[in-house]
Amino acid sequence: QVQLQESGPGLVKPSQTLSLTCTVSGGSISSGDYYWSWIRQPPGKGLEWIGYIYYSGNTYYSPSLKSPVTISVDTSKNQFSLNLSSVTAADTAVYYCARARRYTSSWFDYWGQGTLVTVSS
Amino acid sequence: SYELTQPPSVSVSPGQTASITCSGDKLGNKYACWYQQKAGQSPVLVIYQDTKRPSGIPERFSGSNSGNTATLTISGTQAMDEADYYCQMWDSNTVVFGGGTKLTVL
Numbered sequence: 001q002v003q004l005q006e007s008g009p010g011l012v013k014p015s016q017t018l019s020l021t022c023t024v025s026g027g028s029i030s031s032g033d034y035y036w037s038w039i040r041q042p043p044g045k046g047l048e049w050i051g052y053i054y055y056s057g058n059t060y061y062s063p064s065l066k067s068p069v070t071i072s073v074d075t076s077k078n079q080f081s082l083n084l085s086s087v088t089a090a091d092t093a094v095y096y097c098a099r100a101r102r103y104t105s106s107w108f109d110y111w112g113q114g115t116l117v118t119v120s121s
Numbered sequence: 122s123y124e125l126t127q128p129p130s131v132s133v134s135p136g137q138t139a140s141i142t143c144s145g146d147k148l149g150n151k152y153a154c155w156y157q158q159k160a161g162q163s164p165v166l167v168i169y170q171d172t173k174r175p176s177g178i179p180e181r182f183s184g185s186n187s188g189n190t191a192t193l194t195i196s197g198t199q200a201m202d203e204a205d206y207y208c209q210m211w212d213s214n215t216v217v218f219g220g221g222t223k224l225t226v227l
Contacts, residue, residue, distance in 0.1 A: 047207055049216035060214040105211045107154040107169040
């Protein structure tokens with residue numbers, strides 16, 4: 001059974017960088033069959049896709065994001081990470097990591113439990 | 122950018138059929154999927170590739186997609202189905218979620 005677990009600071013100051021890590025267990029990021037994604041949900045609002053990465057390092061990001069974003073992968077640790085720069089209060093959200101099948105039109109079959117990140121001074 | 126539109130809320134009586142729509146330009150030419158999210162929990166996939174149910178999802182959940190509209194149908198709705206539902210499409214390396222629909226079982 002695949003499990004994903006987000007970790008990182010729950011509080012980030014405005015203009016600083018939000019950094020989160022997703023640890024995958026029960027399966028290998030390097031299997032090549034999946035994309036690994038970050039999705040967020042502001043309090044009381046809907047889901048917003050941030051981006052995804054393939055184990056090789058290829059990345060795709062949402063064109064709608066206002067803050068600069070980087071997703072990276074560490075196959076030796078079976079982890080992938082999110083860096084969101086120059087954050088503002090609008091980046092306050094529950095951040096989820098999720099797995100998607102490597103298809104041209106895919107879906108997220110496993111999700112982490114989510115972690116709340118608050119941007120505040 | 123591509124947009125998916127869902128009604129903010131849908132109400133249904135227990136045992137009746139609930140239909141939640143998701144509209145987007147030529148959505149029927151793409152695959153749609155659906156997630157259920159209960160309060161304080163992570164989303165759960167209930168339909169993928171328009172009509173397929175993942176293992177463990179009850180048969181009362183079904184999906185369709187044609188023209189500009191994908192539809193999630195819940196037959197014999199139960200109180201436990203009360204949740205937020207999100208549609209999603211994936212096209213040209215971009216993922217789009219609908220705004221979500223709150224299903225109330227009265």
